Amino acid sequence: MATAVQQPSDEPMILLEKVNKWYGDFHVLTDIDLSVKRGERIVICGPSGSGKSTMIRCINRLEEHQAGRIVVDGVELTNDVRKVEAVRRDVGMVFQHFNLFPHLTVLQNLTLAPIWVRKTPKAEAEATAMKYLERVRIPEQAHKYPGQLSGGQQQRVAIARALCINPKVMLFDEPTSALDPEMVAEVLDVMIKLADESNVTMICVTHEMGFARSVADRVIFMDRGQIVEQNTPEEFFSHPQNERTKLFLSQILAH
Amino acid sequence: MSDTAIPTAMPKPIAGPVIWLRANLFANPLNAIMTVLVVWFLVMSLPALLDWLLLDAVFQADSVRECRAAGSGACWAFIGEKHRLILFGLYPYEEQWRPLLVVLLLIAMAGVSCLRRFWTKWLAPMWIATLVVVGILMWGGVLGLSYVENARWGGLPLTMILAFVAIAVAFPLGVLLALGRRSNLPAIRAICTIYIELVRGVPAVSLLFMASVMLPLLLPEGMNIDKLLRAQIALIVYASAYLAEVVRGGLQSLSKGQYEAADALGLTYWQKQRLIILPQALRITIPPLVNTLITVFKDTSLVVIIGLYDLMNAAKASFVDPAWRGSSIEAYVFVSLIYFAFCFFMSKYSQSIEKRLAQSQNR
Numbered sequence: 001m002a003t004a005v006q007q008p009s010d011e012p013m014i015l016l017e018k019v020n021k022w023y024g025d026f027h028v029l030t031d032i033d034l035s036v037k038r039g040e041r042i043v044i045c046g047p048s049g050s051g052k053s054t055m056i057r058c059i060n061r062l063e064e065h066q067a068g069r070i071v072v073d074g075v076e077l078t079n080d081v082r083k084v085e086a087v088r089r090d091v092g093m094v095f096q097h098f099n100l101f102p103h104l105t106v107l108q109n110l111t112l113a114p115i116w117v118r119k120t121p122k123a124e125a126e127a128t129a130m131k132y133l134e135r136v137r138i139p140e141q142a143h144k145y146p147g148q149l150s151g152g153q154q155q156r157v158a159i160a161r162a163l164c165i166n167p168k169v170m171l172f173d174e175p176t177s178a179l180d181p182e183m184v185a186e187v188l189d190v191m192i193k194l195a196d197e198s199n200v201t202m203i204c205v206t207h208e209m210g211f212a213r214s215v216a217d218r219v220i221f222m223d224r225g226q227i228v229e230q231n232t233p234e235e236f237f238s239h240p241q242n243e244r245t246k247l248f249l250s251q252i253l254a255h
Numbered sequence: 256m257s258d259t260a261i262p263t264a265m266p267k268p269i270a271g272p273v274i275w276l277r278a279n280l281f282a283n284p285l286n287a288i289m290t291v292l293v294v295w296f297l298v299m300s301l302p303a304l305l306d307w308l309l310l311d312a313v314f315q316a317d318s319v320r321e322c323r324a325a326g327s328g329a330c331w332a333f334i335g336e337k338h339r340l341i342l343f344g345l346y347p348y349e350e351q352w353r354p355l356l357v358v359l360l361l362i363a364m365a366g367v368s369c370l371r372r373f374w375t376k377w378l379a380p381m382w383i384a385t386l387v388v389v390g391i392l393m394w395g396g397v398l399g400l401s402y403v404e405n406a407r408w409g410g411l412p413l414t415m416i417l418a419f420v421a422i423a424v425a426f427p428l429g430v431l432l433a434l435g436r437r438s439n440l441p442a443i444r445a446i447c448t449i450y451i452e453l454v455r456g457v458p459a460v461s462l463l464f465m466a467s468v469m470l471p472l473l474l475p476e477g478m479n480i481d482k483l484l485r486a487q488i489a490l491i492v493y494a495s496a497y498l499a500e501v502v503r504g505g506l507q508s509l510s511k512g513q514y515e516a517a518d519a520l521g522l523t524y525w526q527k528q529r530l531i532i533l534p535q536a537l538r539i540t541i542p543p544l545v546n547t548l549i550t551v552f553k554d555t556s557l558v559v560i561i562g563l564y565d566l567m568n569a570a571k572a573s574f575v576d577p578a579w580r581g582s583s584i585e586a587y588v589f590v591s592l593i594y595f596a597f598c599f600f601m602s603k604y605s606q607s608i609e610k611r612l613a614q615s616q617n618r
Contacts, residue, residue: 062515088521099516103534112530113520165520 092162344409429498
């Protein structure tokens with residue numbers, strides 16, 4: 001890639017070492033080791049309850065891990081609030097249920113973090129927000145409230161909102177699972193375009209295998225709290241190694 | 256196949272007084288019986304009420320005996336004679352323009368605060384300035400105004416001051432208590448929970464009584480808090496606990512996703528509460544919030560038990576005069592109308608806010 005001229009490019013963007021997490025007695029993440037390079041695109045798949053959402057939610061500390069190390073862009077996540085805030089300033093997140101703020105307009109949703117977290121002047125924040133709204137192809141909705149938009153439009157606003165903080169990492173937590181079928185494509189298109197046009201590091205939990213094929217550098221399969229298998233999309237889909245991976249792929253690709 | 260369906264016209268709305276009556280008043284047997292009963296009740300009660308209030312009422316008299324001789328209705332002459340005692344309590348008679356000005360000033364400021372275009376950074380300083388002016392007018396002692404100790408304050412200005420200050424202080428305190436009760440920090444959570452449960456667990460009357468009798472015992476020797484201030488503190492304590500629980504209800508109704516989205520954007524705790532959580536939580540809780548504010552306004556009348564002459568107690572004092580003994584109903588009707596005017600306005604105002612918020616979000 002031509003854009004691979006980054007400063008300390010050998011240091012991983014995200015590093016997870018022996019990460020463990022329990023919900024009560026339930027061992028939700030077991031010895032997770034994962035190193036994500038700068039600009040890498042990763043798709044995580046696996047059956048429900050396999051811990052994939054929990055894992056990416058640990059990366060911006062919406063969930064706390066109980067053992068192991070998580071380092072994001074050189075900052076280790078601990079109980080130190082300043083470190084957590086530092087990591088969150090550089091990590092954008094898109095949720096399954098959009099989680100837009102219903103009492104704010106689309107534009108206000110987008111400018112909130114730039115104005116309050118990054119202290120950007122309002123006019124500049126609004127100009128940036130409009131730029132991203134154009135990128136997700138809904139600039140005309142800027143002054144509407146989220147409740148007036150369709151699910152697909154809301155998710156595109158949510159992607160624009162995450163991009164407005166100019167993140168180094170974008171986390172997508174099943175971004176299309178809550179959408180009506182006819183709206184899945186418009187959201188995936190935006191995500192593919194984002195992958196093509198920027199060099200942001202992307203980690204995406206999704207079952208959209210077409211998306212994984214066209215965008216991912218690496219596909220990770222998780223089951224029962226463990227990373228079972230990881231490979232390039234071509235190898236992953238054509239020559240799955242593990243029995244559980246084969247079973248999972250046969251189930252989701254069957255129809 | 257081409258679309259050849261005949262366009263069906265929207266069914267014409269059927270109207271007319273008979274149809275309206277049938278639909279709204281006589282839709283079914285139970286409905287008809289209720290209608291007849293309500294009409295019968297109105298026919299029986301309204302003329303009598305009207306007679307008492309107006310037609311048989313006496314507006315000119317020098318004592319309650321004259322009143323009763325002149326007509327069988329209400330003795331409004333009593334209100335004409337005693338309204339200044341009821342409205343201003345024992346405040347020096349010649350100086351009563353001062354509490355009157357206070358009442359008008361507070362009503363004007365409340366009115367201004369209701370208008371959206373005055374919701375600027377100047378509103379809080381304006382209120383502080385207003386309260387300073389209120390203090391100067393009520394106490395005096397400066398600018399050539401004679402000094403009036405607050406033991407002589409009474410009537411409507413006292414009720415309004417108690418209620419306004421209680422609401423103004425208890426509301427932010429209640430919000431903090433509600434946030435504290437949901438805090439991740441165990442110590443803060445415990446303190447807020449204990450405070451709320453203790454205060455909610457005792458009657459307002461006993462809080463006032465404790466503030467009046469027990470607080471001086473707890474204070475060091477020689478230190479003395481004014482009776483009015485003690486009542487004010489008790490009202491703030493009482494109102495804040497109830498408001499906290501109302502606000503907490505709103506906080507709990509928000510989805511976890513709102514908190515997570517705010518966290519993920521890197522907002523700090525206070526930014527998250529102020530920009531995302533509270534605007535939504537308070538919006539949801541407008542009806543119960545206003546309900547609590549109305550309750551607080553009326554519960555100021557409980558200060559009677561520690562001997563303050565608020566509107567209600569001043570009304571009671573007004574019919575002690577031997578010449579007017581027996582006019583209690585007129586006095587109570589009079590102050591009830593004043594209380595009602597304030598509470599009705601609060602209720603209507605909250606309805607208008609709800610309506611406007613509903614429109615602005617199209618939800």
